Amino acid sequence: MHLFIRKSHGLVVIVLVILCSCGNHDIDSAIMREHAEKLKKTNSFRYPLDNYFPETPVIETDPPKGELHHAAEDSFAPAGTPVYAIGDGIISYSGSAKGYGWLIIIDHPVENVYSLYGHLSTSRWKKTSGNVKKGELIAYLAEGEEGGTMFSHIHFGLRMGQRSDYPGWGDSRWMAGYTNSRPELRGWFSPSQIIGQTDSMRNWHRYIRKREDIVSERNIHASDFKITSGKYNEREDLDQMIRKEFGDQYRLADWKDIMSFSTNIEEWADSIGLNSGEENSLLISNDGYRIWLSRQYYISRFNHKKPRDFLAHRAIKNNFVCLGSWFGLNNHVLAVKK
Ligand SMILES: [Zn+2]
Structure with missing residues (x-):
């Protein structure tokens, strides 16, 4: 929210500054730290989703100049996923809110924090008032648009007071x-720092970083590619799986590696054994990134007949091979010689 103030109205400026400053005083970081330590020990809270996985963490470094800080964690999950109260408390807000679809806020007076659940469904059943118990169902995730977002997810905040x-x-x-x-x-607060991270959450931070081992200018042959016998998903360590199957000379293949075969993509696809259809998709990275939002990149061969609902980030030769992304996958991985 921006306050537009016209310079000519000096008095208005002063009044607004006084109003804003009293509500916006900085909270002492020592007090925050102390409170966080106390909360960690109480073990009062659970996550708002059963498969909570914060792909977008509370900002750890400053955003680019002029951009805002994300004050919560986002965990992507399908629309209709149940949302639970993280701890005992009282619903202090349950209603539509700009940018959120439906928004629920629960005060937790014993711990002196409140929890915020955004992008909830406006049309499905939801709890609108009263006391809640830890783990009690309070709402469902919205379809993207209904929840004021492109992709269904929870925006989960945890705040002092x-x-x-x-x-x-x-x-x-x-x-x-x-x-x-x-x-x-x-x-x-950073919710997962308070509630506790799993190993897979910690690993995730490695997976979403840009890979530095992709060299685009090099001589590669179709015979340099291998497909893992195992099937994996985006939350697994694909590098480790590749090392286990093929040794240290191989890494996860990248879209750039495949682009060097764009003129004879049919031959390349046949020679590496890529069959058509989404079920035969192979996990890869795209320009060094394995993940887009919460989704693992992969290639699918469609022989120019891409399904309508397939979101292609890129494509080669009029959708002969497409680059897609999704979560909850179980697919073979494409590896390439380093
Ligand atoms: Zn968010």
Whole structure:
């Protein structure tokens, strides 16, 4: 939210600055740290989804200049996924909210924090008031558009204090999804640091980084490619699986490797053993990235007949081979000689 202030109205400027500053005071980082340590020990909370997996963490480094800080964690899951209260508490808000679809906020007075659940379904059943118990069903994830987002996911925030401690406007507003200042200065915690990370969450941070071992200018042959016998998904260590099957000379293949065969892609696909159809897709990276949002990149051979609902990031020779991405996969992996 931006406040547009005309310079000619000096008095208005002063009044607004006073109003904003009292609601937006920085929260002492020592107090935040101390409170976080206490919360970790209480073990009061669970995650809002059964398969919670924060692909978009609370910002760890500053965003590019002029962009806002993400004040919560996002976990992508299909529309209709049940959403649970993370701990005992009282619903202090349940209603439509700009950019969120349906929004629920639960105050947890014992722990002196509140939890925020965004992008919930407006049309399905949801809890609208009253006390909740840890693990109680409160809502369902929205279809992307209904929830004010392109892809269905939960925006899950955890904040020091109770909802009524914060104003309804400005950088400290109680429903903020993004902040101008660093989120911790506004009382927002990193939920998974409080609730506890699994090994796969920690590994995920390695997977979403850009790979540095992709060399595009090189001489490769179709015989340099191999397909793993095992099937894997985006949350597994594909490099380790490739090493296990083929040794250290191989790495995950990249879209760039395949692009060097774009003029004779049919021959290449036949020679590596890529069969047509989405069920025969092979996991790869795209320009060094394995993951887009929460989705693993993969190639599919369609012989120019791409299904309508297939979202192709890129394609070779009028959809002979396409680059797609999805989560929850179980596919063979394409490896290439380094
Ligand atoms: Zn978010």
